[in-house]
Amino acid sequence: MAKTLIYLAHDNLNRRKGALKGADPSKHEILFVESQKMLRGARWHKQRIFFLLSAARHFAQELRNEGFIVHYLKADDTTTGIEKFSSKFTEVIAAEPSSYRLTESLARIEVRFVENDFFLTSRKEFIGWANSQKALKLENFYRWQRNRLDVLMDGDKPEGGAWNFDEENRLPPPKLGYKWPKYPEHLRDEIDIEVLNEIQELDLVGEVEDSTWGTTRSAALAQLKRFLTESFKDFGPLEDAMTKESWAVHHSLLSTYLNVGLITADEVVAEAMKRFRKGGVPIASCEGFIRQVIGWREYINGIYWFFGRDYRDSNTLNSKRELLPLFTDSGKTKMRCVSETISQIEQRAWVHHIPRLMVLSNLAALADVNPAKFLTWMREVFIDATDWVMVPNVIGMSMHADGGRMSTKPYIAGGSYISRMSNYCGDCDYNPKTRTEKDSCPFTTLYWHYLARNGERFRKNHRMFQQLNGLKKLSDLEETIKRGDFVIKALERGEI
Numbered sequence: 279m280a281k282t283l284i285y286l287a288h289d290n291l292n293r294r295k296g297a298l299k300g301a302d303p304s305k306h307e308i309l310f311v312e313s314q315k316m317l318r319g320a321r322w323h324k325q326r327i328f329f330l331l332s333a334a335r336h337f338a339q340e341l342r343n344e345g346f347i348v349h350y351l352k353a354d355d356t357t358t359g360i361e362k363f364s365s366k367f368t369e370v371i372a373a374e375p376s377s378y379r380l381t382e383s384l385a386r387i388e389v390r391f392v393e394n395d396f397f398l399t400s401r402k403e404f405i406g407w408a409n410s411q412k413a414l415k416l417e418n419f420y421r422w423q424r425n426r427l428d429v430l431m432d433g434d435k436p437e438g439g440a441w442n443f444d445e446e447n448r449l450p451p452p453k454l455g456y457k458w459p460k461y462p463e464h465l466r467d468e469i470d471i472e473v474l475n476e477i478q479e480l481d482l483v484g485e486v487e488d489s490t491w492g493t494t495r496s497a498a499l500a501q502l503k504r505f506l507t508e509s510f511k512d513f514g515p516l517e518d519a520m521t522k523e524s525w526a527v528h529h530s531l532l533s534t535y536l537n538v539g540l541i542t543a544d545e546v547v548a549e550a551m552k553r554f555r556k557g558g559v560p561i562a563s564c565e566g567f568i569r570q571v572i573g574w575r576e577y578i579n580g581i582y583w584f585f586g587r588d589y590r591d592s593n594t595l596n597s598k599r600e601l602l603p604l605f606t607d608s609g610k611t612k613m614r615c616v617s618e619t620i621s622q623i624e625q626r627a628w629v630h631h632i633p634r635l636m637v638l639s640n641l642a643a644l645a646d647v648n649p650a651k652f653l654t655w656m657r658e659v660f661i662d663a664t665d666w667v668m669v670p671n672v673i674g675m676s677m678h679a680d681g682g683r684m685s686t687k688p689y690i691a692g693g694s695y696i697s698r699m700s701n702y703c704g705d706c707d708y709n710p711k712t713r714t715e716k717d718s719c720p721f722t723t724l725y726w727h728y729l730a731r732n733g734e735r736f737r738k739n740h741r742m743f744q745q746l747n748g749l750k751k752l753s754d755l756e757e758t759i760k761r762g763d764f765v766i767k768a769l770e771r772g773e774i
């Protein structure tokens with residue numbers, strides 16, 4: 279009897295979801311394609327490529343152990359690989375791809391899509407919600423999710439009496455000597471080593487020695503358990519803190535596994551709620567974590583599909599600057615917060631949401647870097663950087679390149695924010711408190727430079743009123759702009 283071929287993308291690694299749901303070894307064969315075009319088409323971080331390939335190969339092995347015939351093919355590109363096999367099968371099926379690029383490629387050949395159910399909110403459900411809103415506010419979406427999914431609810435009221443505990447969840451890092459949890463380590467097996475040897479011939483960036491990331495479902499489950507046991511309790515209050523003493527703070531590190539399907543949002547939420555119900559975890563920590571999983575993650579995916587294919591090309595502020603040298607080389611800056619963040623990325627392809635947003639993206643926005651160029655770099659260097667994650671986060675949230683379609687105001691800040699939320703500034707050559715001196719923090723100078731450059735555009739935005747009012751009161755605006763021009767030129771040369 280002819281079988282159906284299931285094409286499994288590298289982010290569909292789950293037996294219960296997508297095209298594998300209900301699959302049967304007597305009726306289905308599985309195909310993975312390692313696209314050489316993808317592997318050689320960008321300067322990816324080594325950890326990212328290692329993780330994606332090794333996780334897929336481990337998963338292929340698990341499916342073989344279950345009795346499936348699995349074809350693991352290296353081809354010029356995905357469609358060439360599928361076409362090589364498809365004629366022998368009655369049909370080819372796949373989960374709806376998680377990016378526009380793959381959707382367009384697969385649409386050119388005969389592939390039947392089944393629903394992508396790797397999220398708690400289907401694309402149709404998100405569109406229904408979005409069309410019922412005047413503005414696409416995350417907070418409203420999150421409350422809708424809490425109600426709809428019945429998570430942390432007390433009837434129709436939020437459990438604990440509030441929808442969020444943001445005030446409690448914005449603490450700076452604790453004093454030096456605080457006991458941080460140990461970092462995860464995963465021993466590498468034969469498949470991992472085979473992948474590590476193979477990727478040596480590719481033109482990749484970063485380091486691969488660090489063993490933070492596991493490549494199997496059991497590693498993902500172990501990471502979830504580790505988070506719930508060691509970090510969940512203290513996650514909330516310190517979730518925005520940055521410290522030279524801990525690169526992970528109390529973050530779960532689960533996005534890497536969630537974004538390829540090794541673990542799913544429904545099981546993460548169920549386990550987190552089970553742990554919360556046992557007691558000992560403050561509601562602020564539980565709510566902060568639940569918000570990231572059922573709120574932010576789902577909202578970002580919904581926005582990616584709702585705004586459409588061309589959203590990634592938005593550039594409302596007409597920013598044209600090339601990517602700054604410090605993004606690709608931590609040695610190209612004396613700014614302590616930036617060099618620390620970039621060297622963490624070089625090591626393990628990951629930093630948490632605040633260094634991503636308030637250090638890297640903040641600097642890119644303040645220095646007027648072209649959003650598409652910054653987006654490409656973010657996609658290349660983060661281990662969890664799927665297209666649906668990075669496009670809304672960079673274009674909408676951090677660069678404000680969409681003119682406010684997603685976030686009504688730009689996420690920009692001077693050095694005082696970083697000084698408050700980290701312990702980097704004490705060791706830095708620059709002073710976060712000044713803007714016109716020789717040693718003034720580049721963030722502080724450029725914050726005012728940004729407002730002066732774009733003030734007219736934000737004049738009618740009431741959420742920017744306070745900042746623009748501050749700008750009006752600056753007695754040294756001319757000197758600040760002059761120093762801002764100098765800072766941008768020095769950043770372009772990798773000299774600041």
Ligand code: SF4
Nearest residue numbers: 613615696703706719
């Ligand atoms: Fe970063 Fe400015 Fe602080 Fe230096 S002074 S660590 S550049 S925020």
